[in-house]
Amino acid sequence: MASTVPVSVVTPERELVTTEAEMVLVRGADGDLGILPHHIPLVTAVRPSVLEIRTPGGRARYAVTGGFLEVRGDQVTILARTAERPEEIDVARAEAAKERAEERLREHAEDVDTVRAQLALQRALVRLQVAEESRKTASV
C-alpha cells in the first residue's frame, strides 16, 4: 500500500473535502508544488490554479482561486479563498468573466486595474479548465 497523507480543503464558508492523498498538486507563490507524504512543514500562498488530489482510488480536481497551503507533519491543509468541484462550476459565468477580463486588458485604459483584471482572467481560466476536463472524462 502506498503511503498517504490526510488532506483537507477548507474555504471560509465550508469544509469541501477531507481525504487521504498520495500526492497533492497545486500552484504556490513560487510555482507548482507537488506535496507527497512526509513533506516538511510548509506554509505558502496558493495562486489561482487547478488543485489535484491523487488518492489510491483515482484523482480529483478542484478549481481554487487563491489562498494558502499548510503542511504539518501529519496533515496537508488548503485554505482556499474559494474551491469548487467541477460539477459546481458555472461555465457560462466563468466564460463571461473571462471575456470581461480580456476586454479590460485589451482596452488598456488608464482607469483599468491591470493586476485585478489579470487575476480575474486567471480565475476564469482555471474554472473553465477544471470544468472542461471533467466533461471530457465524463463523456469517455
Added chain:
Amino acid sequence: MPQGLRDIRRRIRSVENTRKITQAMKMVAAAKLRRAQESAQAARPYAERIEDALRSVAQDASASRMPLLRPRPVGKVGYVVVTGDRGLSGPFNANILRRLQQEIGKGGEELFFAVGRKGRDYLRHRGHHIAKEYIGIGDYPRYYQAQALGEDIVRAFLDGEVDEVRLVYAQFVSAMTQRPVVQQLLPVERPQGGGGRQYIYEPDAEAVLTELVPHYLYALIYRALLESKASEWGARMTAMDSASRNSEELIRNLVLLLNRLRQAAITNEIAEIVGGANALQ
C-alpha cells in the same frame, strides 16, 4: 346585540390576526436562526486554521515591520458598525447602537463603516461621517462581502485615513441573549498563545505574512457578520415569541370580558321578561 359586545368581538379577531403574524414570524426566525448557526459552524474550521497559521508566522521578525500589525499613534478611529437591515427584532439594533454610543464622542476624529440599514440611518441622523455603507447583506452573509469590507478598511488604514479600526457587533450567546461587543480590527492583534510550529515559508515569511494578515482579517469580519445574523434572528425570534404570548394574554382577557358582558346582558333580559310577566299577573 349591544354595541359593546360587537366591538369586543372585533377586537379579539384583530388581535388574533396579529398573533398569527407574529407566530409565523417567530417560526421563520427560528428557521433562519438555525441556518445562521449552521453557517457559523461551517466557517469555524477555516477561521481556526488561518488563526493557527498566523500565530506561527507572526513570530517571525518581519512581523514587526508589517504595517497592518503595527500600532501607531491614534488620531482617527474607524468604526465598523454591524446592525440589521430590518427592525422587528426586539432591542437588537438599539443595544448595538447604545454600545457604540458609549464608545464614541470622546474627542478625536471618527469615521464610520455602516453595515446594515438601521445603523446607517442612526449614524446619518446624528450627522456622523459615514465613509461607506453596506446595505443588503442579506440573510446569509457571504465571504466575499466580508472581504470587500475588509479591503475597504485596509485601504483606509494604509492610506492614513484611520489609525485604528474597531468593530461593533452583537455576539451570539443564545437565542435569548446577544452581547454587543467592541473588537479591535486594525492594527491586527496577533493571535494569543504559543505553540508556534517551525515551518518553511515560500518564498519567505514576510511574503506569506503580507498575504496572510488581510485574509485573517477578512475571516474575523466574516465571523462577525455571521454571528451578527444569528444574533439578529435570535433576537427576532425572542421578540416575536413574547409578542405572541402577549397577544394570547390579551385575547384571554378580552374573551373573559366578552363572556361577562354577554352573561350580564342575558341576565338583564331575563330580569326584564320576568318583570314584564309579573306585571301582567
